Amino acid sequence: MKKLFAVITVLITLSMVGIILIQYSWLKNVILLKKEQIRSQINQAEYEVIDYLVDVKSEVDANVPLDMLPSNPSEELLKMLGKKTIAESVTVKEIHDKLRVAFSSNGLQNAKFQFAIISAANDEGPELATPEYLSVYENATIDTGHNIIDVWPLITVEESAEGIMNPKEKLVVVLTDTNAYLMKSIWGLLVAAALFSLTIIAAFYLTIRTILTQKKLSEMKTDFINNMTHELRTPLATISIAVDTLKNEKVIGDRDKLSAIGSIIKAENIRMNTQVEQILQAAQLDVNQVLKDKVPLNVHEVLGRLKDKFALQLEEKNAVLEMQLGADKDDVSGHPVHFVNMLSNLLDNALKYSKDDIAPHIVVKTFNQKKNIVISVEDNGIGMSKDTLSKIFDKFYRAHTGDIHNVKGFGLGLNYTRKMVEAHLGQISVESSLGKGSLFVITLPLS
């Protein structure tokens, strides 16, 4: 079983890590592809605008035959010849509109950009630019991760044929916040990938948790069966020895011995009965039946009966059971047997888990709170650690430390009590500190 559990855990972990790694590598590829796609969309849009600007330039150039110009004509010469530059022939708005339309038609509707036409002959700055171009350009040269700077030489077909590779004007486009396009196109995928990864991890966690709980439960059940077998065998063995002794001739004649052996048999019989009763209590528990069979009950009267029932045990342990029954109203609706058992278990535990060196002092209190009656059982016993406290209501749970080991029980009592309190539409809570004692509090609705 242990080995199988380890194998299952390893297999699930491997497949989970594998799936997450594959997802990661797919995502990485998708991001790369998307980046390339966006890059080519940007290029495509910008080519369209360059085409337009180059056309403008061709028209401008057509004013003067090219072969009459020196290879790099000065601005003055151009002006003298009446030749204009692109910057003089188009407006910022015209280029802006062209770029906007081009970006939109290539799927980049929300592209944020600034641009400028730079003249090779003019060192003083752009000939023509959008208002924020300079600051955005400067920022883009520093933060290259989120911005793209594209510089396009504006060369006409004629210039290219002439071998002019160093044009007089260039178009510079600065695209800002470029990661936003990427995020916009892949966020759905990212969210889906994260969701599926989380689902896989959650499923894995639940599987392991369920296996662990089942394992713990099966260990507890084994413990319970061993414990029960031992607990039932002990009185049986004692009774068997006592009966054998009864057959002895010497004993038959001795009335005192006969009576002592009779008492032993009776005591062991009671012990067995209590144990069988406890197991039956847990096994036969049918919450729906409890709800159906409720009758009017008087809490103080039930507590009085319990005090009588425990009188012998209290005396044996030199214990004091103090009743502070302060509730004005104590009428509830409860099951005639289960209601008594549920309170009896608390008193039983308060006695069972007492300290060896101090006489048990148990205080039972009642008081009213809104439309409820609160019943508390406080002891000065061995108490419980925080870890134990969180488990005491689990079926078959028993704290296996120190002295507690010697105390008999099946770990069913408090589980039964909690189920019963809930069947009576109440709540149970507990406070305890190790070595100091425990306080169980039951709140029940009044009828």
Ligand code: ADP
């Ligand atoms: P059992 O008494 O048969 O072991 P219970 O369900 O009644 O089973 O109690 C579960 C565990 O809770 C006990 O084994 C004990 O460790 C702890 N416990 C219950 N009541 C008390 C108490 N009054 N003081 C200290 N420990 C307690």
